[in-house]
Amino acid sequence: MSTVPNxxxxxxxxxxxxxxxxxxxxxxxxxxxxxxxxxxAAKLGVAVCRKRRILLAAVRQLTLGVRRxxxxxxxxxxxxxxxxxxxxxxxxxxxxxxxxxYLLMLACAALVAALVAVAGADTAWQVLAFVVASAxxxxxxxxxxxxxxxxxxxxxxxxxxxxxxxxxxxxQVDRDDGRVRIRGEVWSARAFPEDAVLAAGSxxxxxxxxxxxxxxxxxxxxQAPAPRGELP
Numbered sequence: 716m717s718t719v720p721n722x723x724x725x726x727x728x729x730x731x732x733x734x735x736x737x738x739x740x741x742x743x744x745x746x747x748x749x750x751x752x753x754x755x756a757a758k759l760g761v762a763v764c765r766k767r768r769i770l771l772a773a774v775r776q777l778t779l780g781v782r783r784x785x786x787x788x789x790x791x792x793x794x795x796x797x798x799x800x801x802x803x804x805x806x807x808x809x810x811x812x813x814x815x816x817y818l819l820m821l822a823c824a825a826l827v828a829a830l831v832a833v834a835g836a837d838t839a840w841q842v843l844a845f846v847v848a849s850a851x852x853x854x855x856x857x858x859x860x861x862x863x864x865x866x867x868x869x870x871x872x873x874x875x876x877x878x879x880x881x882x883x884x885x886x887q888v889d890r891d892d893g894r895v896r897i898r899g900e901v902w903s904a905r906a907f908p909e910d911a912v913l914a915a916g917s918x919x920x921x922x923x924x925x926x927x928x929x930x931x932x933x934x935x936x937x938q939a940p941a942p943r944g945e946l947p
Contacts, residue, residue, distance in 0.1 A: 799829035824848035
């Protein structure tokens with residue numbers, strides 16, 4: 716005959732030794748808390764790393780945008796002809812320091828390139844104009860300009876320009892003293908040769924200038940003036 720359990724009766728504890736409550740059971744809550752903290756820290760680290768990547772990407776995009784805007788503003792604000800003018804000025808300053816006429820030719824070529832840029836040509840045409848102008852000026856104009864700079868001028872200046880000029884005697888001129896007018900200026904004069912006496916109103920020619928005195932001769936000079944040692 717089977718026994719039907721009565722739900723109103725208290726359960727009879729099972730027979731056997733009671734459960735053991737040693738140190739492993741006491742550590743279980745601490746281990747659970749440690750795992751929870753580790754899980755929370757891992758999630759926080761993942762979130763921080765993700766936010767950091769997002770922040771770095773935003774900073775990188777912002778930097779690229781600023782650089783693009785700067786490059787676009789530079790291209791729009793600095794015209795090509797201004798760059799060529801600056802290059803020409805720098806080359807001209809270098810020419811003042813060196814004096815070989817090479818940098819001067821390059822400066823002129825830079826000005827030609829600037830004119831091409833003002834005309835609206837692109838960079839390739841500007842560079843081509845600079846190269847062609849540099850070659851043409853260096854091999855064409857520079858030798859001529861250098862030849863003229865190195866040639867000594869043959870035009871007499873100062874008192875040397877008065878040698879051979881015509882003068883008018885104002886006061887009688889002899890071997891010691893006298894006055895003549897040379898190109899509107901009054902000069903003290905001395906006659907050559909020593910025994911010559913030049914009357915007032917006569918026309919003479921200047922042989923040379925000796926300090927502030929003009930050595931004059933009444934006849935037309937047909938040859939070079941006498942050497943200094945032969946004059947009185």
